[in-house]
Amino acid sequence: MFYEVLGDEPVSAERRAATEQLMAANKKNENIICTSVACHLEVIPSKLTEKDVDDERQYLNLFDHVHFVDIEISTNVLMLAREIKDYYFRPVKNGNSAKMMDTVDAIHLATAIINNVDEFHTRDDSSKGSKVPLVSLYTWSGKGKVCDRYPLEIISPESPQGNLNLTGGRDVSAKSEPR
Amino acid sequence: MLIGKDRERVMAKADLRLYIEGSRGRHGNVLAHVLHAKLGKLLAVLNQFDRKQVEVRERRVDYEISDAKKFNPTFLELHPVARVPSCDVAAVMEWTFSELEAVAMGGVVDPRVDAALAKSLVDLAELPNDPTGLERFWLELNGRVVGLDDEFRRHSALLAARRIAIERPTIWKQGASLGSVVGYLSQVGDLDGEAKLVITPRIGPEKVECVVKDEDREMVKGHLWTMVRINGLLHYSEKSPFPYRVDMRRIEQVPAQTGKSLLDLRGIFRGKPRQRLDLDGLLNG
Numbered sequence: 418m419f420y421e422v423l424g425d426e427p428v429s430a431e432r433r434a435a436t437e438q439l440m441a442a443n444k445k446n447e448n449i450i451c452t453s454v455a456c457h458l459e460v461i462p463s464k465l466t467e468k469d470v471d472d473e474r475q476y477l478n479l480f481d482h483v484h485f486v487d488i489e490i491s492t493n494v495l496m497l498a499r500e501i502k503d504y505y506f507r508p509v510k511n512g513n514s515a516k517m518m519d520t521v522d523a524i525h526l527a528t529a530i531i532n533n534v535d536e537f538h539t540r541d542d543s544s545k546g547s548k549v550p551l552v553s554l555y556t557w558s559g560k561g562k563v564c565d566r567y568p569l570e571i572i573s574p575e576s577p578q579g580n581l582n583l584t585g586g587r588d589v590s591a592k593s594e595p596r
Numbered sequence: 597m598l599i600g601k602d603r604e605r606v607m608a609k610a611d612l613r614l615y616i617e618g619s620r621g622r623h624g625n626v627l628a629h630v631l632h633a634k635l636g637k638l639l640a641v642l643n644q645f646d647r648k649q650v651e652v653r654e655r656r657v658d659y660e661i662s663d664a665k666k667f668n669p670t671f672l673e674l675h676p677v678a679r680v681p682s683c684d685v686a687a688v689m690e691w692t693f694s695e696l697e698a699v700a701m702g703g704v705v706d707p708r709v710d711a712a713l714a715k716s717l718v719d720l721a722e723l724p725n726d727p728t729g730l731e732r733f734w735l736e737l738n739g740r741v742v743g744l745d746d747e748f749r750r751h752s753a754l755l756a757a758r759r760i761a762i763e764r765p766t767i768w769k770q771g772a773s774l775g776s777v778v779g780y781l782s783q784v785g786d787l788d789g790e791a792k793l794v795i796t797p798r799i800g801p802e803k804v805e806c807v808v809k810d811e812d813r814e815m816v817k818g819h820l821w822t823m824v825r826i827n828g829l830l831h832y833s834e835k836s837p838f839p840y841r842v843d844m845r846r847i848e849q850v851p852a853q854t855g856k857s858l859l860d861l862r863g864i865f866r867g868k869p870r871q872r873l874d875l876d877g878l879l880n881g
Binding site: 440481482496 | 870
């Protein structure tokens with residue numbers, strides 16, 4: 418979701434409005450947006466020109482804030498991420514490819530679980546090839562909790578009426594982890 | 597309250613029949629100690645169901661032997677009676693038997709049937725060491741039958757394994773790592789010559805104790821009652837994923853507001869190639 422904004426990716430009006438509403442609420446200190454530092458690996462471009470160095474600095478400065486924070490990867494995050502990845506592994510069966518959760522996805526889920534966030538925000542919902550979807554993880558796995566034991570609300574935020582420039586019009590959680 | 601015939605009808609519906617078929621080698625007779633052991637295990641299971649239904653410590657139901665016959669199969673009829681006035685024995689038996697049916701079919705079992713109860717079900721369905729001890733063993737409630745056979749034992753064992761995995765408390769890292777904690781520096785105390793602070797993060801742990809060396813006290817004073825980032829050695833226990841203590845090495849202020857928001861930076865990485873990092877092997881077991 419960060420790259421959705423930073424890369425200015427074409428998204429539906431509903432998705433764009435939801436992101437803007439979350440950010441508007443954040444600006445008014447009505448929620449805390451947090452993400453694993455692993456997010457930076459996914460978001461920061463690989464080739465940096467002189468201008469890009471400044472852009473990168475501006476991006477990283479966003480997280481030096483009480484209500485907009487990145488969370489370090491601790492040993493406990495890694496251990497839980499491994500448990501998550503192991504749980505969702507599906508070996509090759511009936512000619513279908515094996516399924517394995519992306520390592521960074523597992524780190525994001527572990528970070529959100531450990532920090533007890535109210536909502537985990539993601540657009541990632543692909544189950545093609547070896548991918549394990551996130552938005553529909555519970556439907557895909559048939560279990561309503563991560564690893565059938567860790568409760569976590571996973572959503573792809575969308576504002577049904579698009580952007581009506583209504584700040585605070587959505588019931589924004591106190592803590593959320595967009596990625 | 598049910599009285600007279602109504603009470604008798606409901607109570608009769610709640611009666612549980614235990615059938616046990618002896619082996620052909622013993623002309624259908626069941627070994628006494630096998631019957632005794634199975635009955636003991638069945639009563640233990642019934643008592644666990646009774647307690648789990650409403651999460652009470654004491655069992656609420658006793659069982660009278662209301663009928664018994666010795667022909668092949670041998671059967672005993674157990675008539676449930678309430679030990680406490682508030683107990684609806686018919687509801688207890690209905691829930692118990694429904695869950696036994698779910699286990700037998702490998703279906704969805706109520707979460708109240710925990711690992712301990714699931715293991716008791718495995719034990720109940722175990723065959724005796726003596727192969728001539730019994731041939732078959734099953735229960736009947738109001739015409740419904742659950743066989744306590746090898747399939748029931750396998751389903752119970754699978755349920756027990758799943759429940760153990762779910763109920764197992766997560767053991768977190770115990771030890772120390774370098775890192776940082778961000779939060780409100782809310783309290784200072786002096787014990788044993790050390791200045792002890794308490795940091796209250798906005799996310800994560802409720803509180804983290806901060807230990808500061810004497811020579812760092814002056815540096816800390818200017819940051820009291822503000823949001824700070826404390827870098828240092830983080831101490832962890834196996835009970836929590838969060839550090840319970842940080843030995844401070846450096847402290848810095850966290851700004852309440854930054855100049856720009858994410859939306860202000862819309863498009864700064866537009867068209868830039870994203871990194872392709874192959875981390876997938878990192879956590880493979």
